[in-house]
Amino acid sequence: MSKLSQIYQTPLALLTDLYQLTMAQGYWKSGRSEQEAVFHLFFRKNPFQGGFTIAAGLEYVLDYLKQFRFTDCDVDYLASLEGNDGASLFSAEFLSYLTRLELRCDLDAVPEGTVVFPHEPLVRVRGPILQCQLLETALLNLVNYQSLIATKSARICAAAGSDPVLEFGLRRAQGIDGGLAASRAAYLGGCAATSNVLAGKLFQIPVKGTHAHSWVMSFDDELAAFEEYADAMPNNCVFLVDTYDTLDGVRNAIQVGLQLRKSGHEMVGIRLDSGDLAYLSIEARQLLDEAGLTNVAIVASNDLDEGIITSLKTQGATIAVWGVGTKLVTAYDQPALGGVYKLGAIQNETGHWERKLKLSEQAIKTSTPGILQVRRFFNSEGAMADMIYDELNPQPVSDIVVDPLDPTRRRLLSRDLEAKDLLIPVVRAGQIVKECETLTQIRQRVQQQLSQFHTSVRRHTTPHEYPVGLEQELHEFKTAEILRARHPHPM
Ligand SMILES: Nc1ncnc2c1ncn2[C@@H]1O[C@H](COP(=O)(O)OP(=O)(O)OP(=O)(O)O)[C@@H](O)[C@H]1O
Ligand SMILES: O=P(O)(O)OC[C@H]1O[C@H](OP(=O)(O)OP(=O)(O)O)[C@H](O)[C@@H]1O
Numbered sequence: 001m002s003k004l005s006q007i008y009q010t011p012l013a014l015l016t017d018l019y020q021l022t023m024a025q026g027y028w029k030s031g032r033s034e035q036e037a038v039f040h041l042f043f044r045k046n047p048f049q050g051g052f053t054i055a056a057g058l059e060y061v062l063d064y065l066k067q068f069r070f071t072d073c074d075v076d077y078l079a080s081l082e083g084n085d086g087a088s089l090f091s092a093e094f095l096s097y098l099t100r101l102e103l104r105c106d107l108d109a110v111p112e113g114t115v116v117f118p119h120e121p122l123v124r125v126r127g128p129i130l131q132c133q134l135l136e137t138a139l140l141n142l143v144n145y146q147s148l149i150a151t152k153s154a155r156i157c158a159a160a161g162s163d164p165v166l167e168f169g170l171r172r173a174q175g176i177d178g179g180l181a182a183s184r185a186a187y188l189g190g191c192a193a194t195s196n197v198l199a200g201k202l203f204q205i206p207v208k209g210t211h212a213h214s215w216v217m218s219f220d221d222e223l224a225a226f227e228e229y230a231d232a233m234p235n236n237c238v239f240l241v242d243t244y245d246t247l248d249g250v251r252n253a254i255q256v257g258l259q260l261r262k263s264g265h266e267m268v269g270i271r272l273d274s275g276d277l278a279y280l281s282i283e284a285r286q287l288l289d290e291a292g293l294t295n296v297a298i299v300a301s302n303d304l305d306e307g308i309i310t311s312l313k314t315q316g317a318t319i320a321v322w323g324v325g326t327k328l329v330t331a332y333d334q335p336a337l338g339g340v341y342k343l344g345a346i347q348n349e350t351g352h353w354e355r356k357l358k359l360s361e362q363a364i365k366t367s368t369p370g371i372l373q374v375r376r377f378f379n380s381e382g383a384m385a386d387m388i389y390d391e392l393n394p395q396p397v398s399d400i401v402v403d404p405l406d407p408t409r410r411r412l413l414s415r416d417l418e419a420k421d422l423l424i425p426v427v428r429a430g431q432i433v434k435e436c437e438t439l440t441q442i443r444q445r446v447q448q449q450l451s452q453f454h455t456s457v458r459r460h461t462t463p464h465e466y467p468v469g470l471e472q473e474l475h476e477f478k479t480a481e482i483l484r485a486r487h488p489h490p491m
């Protein structure tokens with residue numbers, strides 16, 4: 001059963017913007033509903049001023065497609081909507097068409113966990129224009145947020161190095177689905193576990209946790225609180241030591257840790273949640289080591305992100321496990337990935353493909369026409385450049401790529417280089433053709449893919465811009481189209 005229907009128990013075809021449905025009625029009424037079209041889902045800027053993005057959310061997209069249908073109840077609701085003049089917005093014939101609609105689009109997508117860059121299609125949808133259009137909003141909703149959080153997670157986990165990062169964000173997440181999707185994307189991006197138990201159950205993510213200040217506050221003294229906790233959970237003791245005086249808290253935890261050891265158990269860790277985490281972790285480590293509790297881990301939390309984690313590490317903090325909530329699941333410093341969904345080409349009555357382009361005053365917002373694919377080139381050191389090319393152009397494509405924002409920047413990519421196309425078939429005629437992947441496989445892909453990129457691309461401040469170019473023919477066609485649109489009567 002699809003995860004989405006497990007969570008929502010209702011088909012989600014109405015999870016869209018109204019304009020998709022009004023356009024759909026327009027296509028249907030004008031007899032163009034079956035006209036074949038191609039759309040691309042891509043973003044224009046890496047989030048967090050970073051140098052890369054991790055693609056995520058494809059499993060949700062496939063789930064969404066699986067359950068896609070308009071129920072009688074959905075069309076009853078649509079039938080109740082009125083236009084300006086008080087008459088029905090949608091005709092009865094169109095609504096009846098919707099209840100019979102079965103998706104038969106083709107989707108090509110980059111596998112989840114792929115490292116991607118601006119302008120590259122993450123998903124390409126081909127099919128009857130009405131159907132492609134109906135998918136826009138939901139696809140963007142599903143891919144934008146999870147890619148954003150997977151990227152944030154990858155950045156935070158990179159800062160933590162080999163230390164595990166626990167995702168603690170549910171209480172601060174954007175609603176119920178925000179919380180679930182964030183836990184999934186955070187795990188995919190590199191987190192070791194989540195505190196979110198429903199996400200653990202739904203997505204087979206390891207769940208982990210400590211205890212809150214309220215546990216300690218509910219007792220007359222901290223020592224008694226730790227003792228009772230140890231009694232109840234002797235195999236899961238990570239004591240939160242900062243409710244009163246942090247270093248006194250560490251001493252109390254040590255006392256209970258030594259008692260636990262006598263009864264054949266080991267204290268797992270202590271958690272610091274306030275104060276100077278570098279100073280306190282260094283002091284706490286010394287106290288723990290002096291007591292012979294060298295395996296007890298120091299967990300830290302409190303508004304952490306990749307910047308603070310990096311700083312704490314340079315200060316010599318002895319933190320071994322990082323609990324990260326708010327700044328991860330809310331993508332605090334950039335709350336949205338600006339992914340868009342643009343028409344690339346449409347077939348005319350004779351079966352000929354017409355490439356389509358959206359013009360903009362800003363070069364970055366002018367869309368790229370065609371049926372696009374991304375080819376990644378590798379040298380002995382790893383990924384060296386990506387080429388966006390048009391599958392409508394004759395193959396093989398030229399080996400020159402042109403920077404989409406600065407045509408004077410060009411690069412020659414030798415045909416001898418190893419190369420790989422990133423978009424792979426995932427849906428054909430409405431049926432899923434991609435093999436199912438576990439989250440474990442996807443998170444391994446993230447790490448394996450990241451390792452293909454130079455550290456300068458991966459560093460979290462002022463990264464090096466990884467080269468992504470338009471294949472020369474595509475660049476020239478796009479330029480000619482822009483000129484044609486701007487100057488319909490040649491000067
Ligand atoms: N040594 C450090 N270097 C850099 N940042 C730190 C260091 N220690 C803690 N931080 C971060 O500084 C911020 C401190 O937050 P804040 O000023 O609210 O203090 P607090 O310790 O939480 O206060 P309180 O004791 O009232 O809970 C947190 O984001 C924390 O992760
Ligand atoms: O700081 P985050 O990255 O969001 O991690 C999760 C936070 O949630 C918990 O407490 P909560 O923030 O609810 O209360 P507190 O601020 O009093 O610790 C925990 O103690 C962390 O501080």
Ligand SMILES: O=C(O)c1cccnc1
Nearest residue numbers: 168195208209210211325
């Ligand atoms: O288990 C924890 O320590 C935890 C869980 C959620 C939020 N903050 C901390």
Ligand SMILES: [Mg+2]
Nearest residue numbers: 273301302303
């Ligand atoms: Mg807090």
